[in-house]
Amino acid sequence: MSEPILQVQDLRLGFATDSGSVPVLHGLSYTLEKGKVLAVVGESGSGKTVHALSLLKLLPPNARIEGGKIIYQGKNLLTMKESSLRHIRGKKIAMIFQDPGSSLNPVLTIGEQLCETLHAHQKISKTASRKRAVELLTQVGITDAEKRLNDYPFQFSGGMCQRVMIAMALALSPDILIADEPTTALDVTIQAQILTLIKNLQKQNGMSVIFITHNLAVAAQIADEVLVLYAGQCMEQAPAAQLFSRPLHPYTQGLLGSLASVRQKTDKLSVIAGNPPRPGDKTEGCPFAARCPKAFEKCYKACPPLYEQAGRSTRCYLQEGK
Ligand SMILES: Nc1ncnc2c1ncn2[C@@H]1O[C@H](COP(=O)(O)OP(=O)(O)OP(=O)(O)O)[C@@H](O)[C@H]1O
Numbered sequence: 611m612s613e614p615i616l617q618v619q620d621l622r623l624g625f626a627t628d629s630g631s632v633p634v635l636h637g638l639s640y641t642l643e644k645g646k647v648l649a650v651v652g653e654s655g656s657g658k659t660v661h662a663l664s665l666l667k668l669l670p671p672n673a674r675i676e677g678g679k680i681i682y683q684g685k686n687l688l689t690m691k692e693s694s695l696r697h698i699r700g701k702k703i704a705m706i707f708q709d710p711g712s713s714l715n716p717v718l719t720i721g722e723q724l725c726e727t728l729h730a731h732q733k734i735s736k737t738a739s740r741k742r743a744v745e746l747l748t749q750v751g752i753t754d755a756e757k758r759l760n761d762y763p764f765q766f767s768g769g770m771c772q773r774v775m776i777a778m779a780l781a782l783s784p785d786i787l788i789a790d791e792p793t794t795a796l797d798v799t800i801q802a803q804i805l806t807l808i809k810n811l812q813k814q815n816g817m818s819v820i821f822i823t824h825n826l827a828v829a830a831q832i833a834d835e836v837l838v839l840y841a842g843q844c845m846e847q848a849p850a851a852q853l854f855s856r857p858l859h860p861y862t863q864g865l866l867g868s869l870a871s872v873r874q875k876t877d878k879l880s881v882i883a884g885n886p887p888r889p890g891d892k893t894e895g896c897p898f899a900a901r902c903p904k905a906f907e908k909c910y911k912a913c914p915p916l917y918e919q920a921g922r923s924t925r926c927y928l929q930e931g932k
Pocket residue numbers: 625627634652653654655656657658659660661670672673708824889
């Protein structure tokens with residue numbers, strides 16, 4: 611039986627800019643199931659990071675949450691007091707940020723940073739926190755962990771820094787891990803190792819994961835469920851196996867098509883022509899219509915709703931009545 615652990619309901623968010631308020635998320639809704647990996651996939655600028663930051667209210671100062679709810683343990687995180695949120699951030703819901711280079715402090719050793727995370731939330735002795743730090747580094751596959759605690763981030767490779775970021779996120783045994791592009795900066799072999807590591811730790815700890823990536827091939831390796839984000843809206847959500855074997859939205863079909871042509875190294879690279887609308891662009895109809903090979907008159911007039919069938923949902927008029 612699936613059990614929801616986090617529910618995002620009609621999340622609307624914009625940014626105050628010099629040219630007025632610019633909407634970025636247009637009513638995003640989804641449910642994260644306990645012990646599952648949900649991949650949020652989308653092109654650059656689709657709102658993946660902004661959505662993740664809003665889950666923990668870590669948004670830039672010019673961000674405005676204009677509506678919606680984020681329900682965790684029966685409470686709306688968006689209206690929760692900052693003092694209560696502090697007990698949830700890191701402890702219950704942890705995040706691996708998109709840019710690991712800027713997340714580690716260059717002037718502190720890896721050990722100091724890990725122990726600081728442990729101390730901030732738990733009353734444990736120096737010796738106990740160092741012991742736990744060694745355990746955590748070992749768990750993420752860093753050999754000779756005891757010694758490596760004394761190293762500074764610059765003495766670690768990109769892949770090792772990413773492992774440290776995972777260790778820090780796991781330090782307090784969170785219920786939910788949000789991983790924002792955790793493998794993008796890494797080469798393919800290391801990427802595969804980190805994906806396996808996250809998947810194994812997720813299974814061992816019974817964690818739920820929101821895994822953010824622009825790469826469908828990466829999502830295919832880790833996800834139980836996939837949400838395809840486009841210009842701040844969910845275009846399609848489905849169990850991973852179904853989404854990859856039978857994508858319903860023309861946008862998902864296009865993304866998978868370009869993936870297949872990269873794999874087969876065909877001369878004709880099938881890419882989706884055109885660009886997504888920019889935040890603030892006025893679009894009456896479906897935000898994908900201008901690039902969609904299957905668009906018809908109706909698609910340019912009003913944005914389609916999400917059509918739900920058999921555990922999946924698709925924002926496309928072609929699914930109407932199916
Ligand atoms: N502080 C800000 N002020 C104004 N606009 C912003 C701000 N932060 C983000 N945006 C805009 O919000 C939109 C979504 O950004 P976001 O960083 O969530 O995209 P993303 O899907 O994570 O992209 P990427 O794959 O490049 O990481 C973008 O158009 C971005 O320019």
